[in-house]
Amino acid sequence: MRSDELSGDLRSRRRRTIDPKQLALLEESEIGVAYAYSFILTNLDWEAVEVEAWFRMRALVEEKIKDAKLGAALRPLPSGFEAVNRTSMWSAFLALNVSVFLQSLTGADTGPEGRAHGKRLRRELIAVPARVFRRAGRLVVRVAPEHRSGVFADAWAALGAMTSYAGP
Incomplete structure (x- = not known):
């Protein structure tokens, strides 16, 4: 791998598989190429590329399940009854999909932090302290000062722009 192919993200799987000493040399351009190895032990009789793709997809599914557990109160299932x-x-997965929809709709997933997981979504978009009242027949939402700028303010403005559009 050449230094221009290496991701700048410290969480990158490729970065983590390169020996730290070799990685430092690669980043300082003292060497031109670095080699990294990772292993997947399996009993599947597939090509290596197919096995890696299958495991990556499995990791994505596991991430969604983890996000549903942490973000939508699916920690322990509540009953001994299957139904x-x-x-x-299904309620937890519906909540997860609503959160993804809300982030996509408001543009909250395009920021530098990417898509919010359940905890961050609740903190920044849903559990925002505000006072709701009517003034002159209009509904007024007065948001706490710490949320008047940032993710919530951007989302509120985007939703306001969508609801004020009358259409053709």
């Missing part, structure tokens, strides 16, 4: 657990699980 109740199924309902709880």
Whole structure:
């Protein structure tokens, strides 16, 4: 791998598989190429590229399940009854999809931090202290000062622009 192919993201899998000493030399352009190795032990009789792609997809699914557990209260399923657990699980996945929709709609997922997971979404977009009242027949939302700028303010402005559009 050449230095221009290396991701700047410190969480990158490729960065983590390169020996730290070799990585330092690569970043300082003292060497032109670095080699990294990772292993997947499996009993699948597939080509290596297919196995890696399958494991990457599996990791994406596991990440979604983890996000649903942490972000939408799916920690322990609440009952010994399958139907109740199924309902709880689908509710959590529905909440996860609503959060993804909300972030996409408001543009919150295009920032430098990327898509918010459940905890961050609740903190920045949903659990925002505000006072709601009517003035002259109009609904007024007065947001706490610390949320008048940032992700919530951007989302509020985007939603306001969408609802004020009358269309043709």
